[in-house]
Amino acid sequence: MIGAARSNAPRVGQANPLFKSTKPIEHARFSYKQICRCSADQSEEVTAVSSQQRRRAIASLTAAAAAFTAWQPNNTANAIQGLTAGRIPGVSGPGPDGFYKYQRPEGKSGGHGVGWSEIPRYSFKVAAGWDETPVSIADLAGTELDLRFENKEEGNLFLVVAPVLRFRDVGVNADVRIDELGTPDIIIAGFAPEIFGAPLSDDDVLVTETAQIDGVTYYYWEVKPHHLVAATAVGNRLFMMVLNANGRQWRKAENNLRVMQKSFFVPKL
Template identity: 65%
Template sequence: MAPTVSLFAKRHPVNCPQRVAFIAPSTGRRLVAPQCTASNLDQGRTIVREEHEALTAFSRRETLGLSIAAVTTVVLGARPSQAIQGLTAGRIPGLSKEPDEEGFYMYVRPEGKSGGHGVGWSEIPPYKFRVPKGWEEIPVSIADLGGTEIDLRYQNKEQGDLAVVVAPVLRFMDVGFNAKVNLESVGTPQRVIEGFAPELFGRPLDEGDVLSTEVATREDGGLYYLWELKPHNLVAATATKNRVFILTLTSSARQWKKHAADLRVIQQSFRVRQD
């Protein structure tokens, strides 16, 4: 590495017969300074001291700049999936340790679990559903069709795939922050499934895609819409506060043939705490 000549030395030359290289202790940079005679020593010391102080200040400014950049990245988010919505980042196991009498495990969304929903989201009410043995949580990607609105993915390679979408009702209606809405005020079953079909299935609904529709009021008073769609898709939806919660199940023909009954249990078990 070529030696760096002091800016102060250039501006304030010292009549010295030769120059020597040294390492600045604060930065580790190799510098060049005059080797002065006794008559020039005081001026030479002043130059070296000023150079050292200037480089130290520059190093501190660099460090401060990196620190500010790091904080900005955390607050603003390098990408949507990194924004912390709640108290705890990352995937947190929410599955019960023991199955129920029918052999199903209960998944409950942990309190404070983060999501990729962006800064400013209030805490998401917990939701739950039952799954047979062998289902596992998998990472959510911003490349998914649902984007940052996908809160959870579960999968069993032998049975199918599950996703939970948490979306603002502002997609359908103009409401205030933390407004309390129910699914009926959001729209009819047909309007809701048509509105979310592109991100759930990758395309708009075609005529005849909806095989059946069910409207149910659960034990907690929540209103739910449930659909079966071609080729082998099950969907359940509800709304609370200012969000719509949608659970979707997709399977291949082989998976559906063997596990349709279990997939229907998952769909029917979907619940969201009604605040």
């Protein structure tokens, strides 16, 4: 009978056999947390070790940097002392006045190309901090440009070596002096377009001087705004050294530039 049928439903308070106890699950959760905690502890230990290694490495680098800094000043002084002399071919010194001396090295090639005979070893004083820079036939002086020097704080210098045939027809073995080629006004006017980029006006030349050094005539000019020029002739060539400065450079280095101008020398053949 339906009313008399046996019921399989559990009694109140009796555990349902279809469900397992939650205690193992709670235990499993507890074990998982413990494992995570252990892993975290291990990670912290690894991180601590890595931090210690980094600190030791930084300390070592700091000590090395301090040692290098302590050594550097004397080494820098030595480098500056030899900045010009020895590093640039032809430069020696400095002398008692603090200037170095440049003498054209034997066999040096300028912008002249092929076919030029050996050029006399001209010389001049150069202040500390000046550097030789490359020459190019694209310059105003073209293939007659032999040398360039520059100091961005003081100015620039270039030297032209030109055949005296520009002024006078002479033989290959001639030994001409600059006063035989023309007056100072004629010489500077003849070179103005290639050394200044334009012809000179009547009032551009501020000072003109002449001098005899070792039996050779020299011309000197001061030209607006801040150009100093020295020139002479030896053999069948005319030599002209030009120094240029802007206003700031002139205020700083006028004395150095004048010393360099007057020191220009070309030996007799």
